[in-house]
Amino acid sequence: QVQLVESGGGLVQARGSLRLSCAASGLTFSTYLMAWFRQAPGKEREFVAAISRSSGTISYADSVKGRFTISRDNAKNTVALQMNSLEPEDTAVYYCAASIAIMTTRREVYKYWGQGTQVTVSS
Numbered sequence: 001q002v003q004l005v006e007s008g009g010g011l012v013q014a015r016g017s018l019r020l021s022c023a024a025s026g027l028t029f030s031t032y033l034m035a036w037f038r039q040a041p042g043k044e045r046e047f048v049a050a051i052s053r054s055s056g057t058i059s060y061a062d063s064v065k066g067r068f069t070i071s072r073d074n075a076k077n078t079v080a081l082q083m084n085s086l087e088p089e090d091t092a093v094y095y096c097a098a099s100i101a102i103m104t105t106r107r108e109v110y111k112y113w114g115q116g117t118q119v120t121v122s123s
Helices: none
Strands: 003-007 010-013 018-025 033-039 046-051 058-060 068-073 078-083 092-099 117-122
Touching: 003 092, 018 033, 018 092, 018 117, 033 068, 033 078, 046 068, 046 078, 058 068
Parallel strands: 010 117
Antiparallel strands: 003 018, 018 078, 033 046, 033 092, 046 058, 068 078, 092 117
């Protein structure tokens, strides 16, 4: 049974930082593309960042480039999202996701999802 468990969310002031982590089990982690998505109230779930199996290819949404950094540790089966210079517009539930694709930002291509962790940025 595949499980993706996110942690690290919380309440932070604008311009602050948070680090999200996702622990994976039940899958051969190193063979999966890993990504972070987010969903704000009343909005569709949107792509944030993705990292390829060997960390050789990384993709970011334009809205987070230069502020967020995705990384993975295949030995520990974890993927992280370092979020700096947070803005109120970053408030959302953040989800970890896994796909067998090489690289994609398309939500429908991700097979496995975590339950999400809430990030709230106050102004």
